[in-house]
Amino acid sequence: MRIAFICTEKLPSPAVKGGAIQLMIDGIAPFLAAKHDLTIFSITDPSLPTYERRHGIEYVRVPNERYEHDVANELSKRTFDVVHVFNRPANVLQYKQVAHASRFVTSLHNDMFSPLKMKRDVAERVLAEVDLITTVSAYMKRTITNRYDVPDDLVQVVYSGVDITPYTPPWTEEGKQVRADMRQRFRLEGDDVILFIGRLSRAKGVHVLIESMNDVLADHPRAKLVIVGGKWFSDNRPNGYVHFLHKLAHSYKDRILFTNYIPSEHIPRILAMGDLFVCSSQWHEPLARVHYEAMAAGVPIITTNRGGNGEIIEQDVNGIVIDDYSSPKAFANAINELLCNKEKALALAREGRKRAETTFSFANTAEQLERLYVTICQ
Template sequence: MIQLKLAFICTEKLPSPAIRGGAIQIMLDGIIPYFQNHQVTIFSITDPKLSNQETDGFIQYIRFPRENYEMDVANALKNQSFDLIHVFNRPNTVHLYKAASPTSKFVLSLHNDMFSELKMTKEESLRALKHVDAITTVSQYIKRTVTYRYPQYSHKIYVLYSGVDLTKFTSIHEKQGQVLQRTLRQRHKLSGKQVVLFIGRLNKTKGPHLLIKALEELIPKYPHICLVIVGGKWFSENTVDDYVHSLYTLAENHRDHIYFTNYIPSDEIPLYMTMADLFVCSSQWHEPLARVHYEAMAAGLPIITTDRGGNAEVIAHKHNGYVISDYDNPQAFSQAIDYLLSNRNKAKQFGLAGRKIVEEHFQFHHVAERLENIYVTSLNS
């Protein structure tokens, strides 16, 4: 493939690289090494820990303050010539960037239901759909949110599942993983515990309150169970709002069985995965498809998830995990956790199956290859 000048435009939420987490930033960090044959410019917001501009090999980072981010990016595009511009999760800015770089091809990635009538008018949506040459979605579910409203543009939409860097994850079924698991549990005073892991933002849509309530039925049967809750109110923020306070209050009766870590940097997540016996995603909203599923599979963990949104597209019930349809019922989670803790061979089979799925389909080199094919199609359209 010929060398291309590519621009990636992150949202105004978080900086790139993923020093403060974020699914978009983590995916970018993972796939960019496979674009070394191209010239890559990444636009993101500024951060006190990062310079406003820097070059790292074939990658140029340009960062602007959040306050005027979109206009600053648009002005920067006028001064450079890009073959293809990839906009992440902000369809309502595409027309602005297209006006700044009219000869460039455009790819839009959707990580949420961004074409919802609550976010964009029909006129704004049609404008964005007209300007883009391709759209990638993180799941079939997110693709359907667009094709249901605008079926005439279905030919532009590709499902692009995310992935992981397997070199950062140690399977709990390998000797090295088992040694690491014991070491980590000793460090966190969890030796001899049955560790149930939750990772996510602490808000009601993620459902950690249901897991705390589920413990009430599990503790009598599993007196050494411990629910490890990893995450803060918002990515790198550990503010205690009303909901977080309610979690702490709810946990008071089970303080020996619940461990809050607060926000953990994304590069430490693999360690917490290795420390666990099983992973639970208790999403209550229509989750686009949480990337923690890929990470838990990479660690060889059996997974419990809800059938909300796109989660069940990568977790097959009783193959590499356990899918809950009664998603707002604490008892459904206690039954699923009990099933995995009392069926260790099944749990191991689920974990091994998940690891194999990641090895074969969801590594970052798979994602990069699929994305590059979409670029080729867009350039030839």
């Protein structure tokens, strides 16, 4: 098959500036390119050429000023069996005009069928035109099926995944060495390290996590919260919320560390230094991909029962899921439990790693997509 991936207009592919969609594409593309002709469209970036072929994959990059128009122009010059539009379902209507012989797939990584983002008449046209919709969680599937009368098999849940290769669980010899090296680098020797990794936005709940540290430190005075991220992926410029977080953390002195954004290729080593990872999302998270990364790293996970997060984290099996997501006390209780109960923390971490190796591998994600592509092309 000839397959086209069309990224959003936000970030380039490969994921030189991060991004959950771009990282997913980086992970599944090699498996699909091994058997099919794959072309990936994305925005330009100073570090990347406008056109290249690498590892058997064709990359076409256009400026983001007229992204949809320029991608449509490039589509008109080629023929594809499947065109997969990532997280921009409304753009299917424009692309299909120049690639009417192709089968169209759109994937949802956010609630793009929200009335705030797409008028009902446009949404209904998109639903009539696409051959398949994939979603990153069952929660995201419901954002469509609860609003529109669509055949159940039109919308398929395809969870993202992770490449476990760069991750070193702490129970391995390599993992122990990486952990020691990273803790020395960040001056965390002897600390109980709590990790947050993600964008610094109110929706991500970093303020709630900081507020939980009062109760955590009462039980574990050597606890340290390490906050990894900037206001927007590679953008470390401060805004009002970031200033608020630093002010909130001021009284904790060296017990809270802000690292700013760290590129995705370094995240496996960052995770290696943690005793646990916390996703403090306050909004209906579609399903944060950092959960897959923490599982691969063999780090126990605490997350919130918001959106799709609880679909891959099973209570007391491969993590802890917090229902009272806005309560600093609830986070403190979960953190203290895992810092006190090392056996439980290790059991959760090992099960997470096991699931990352099997159920949530990029190979498995690519296989599911390929099977769906074949089905709609028959």
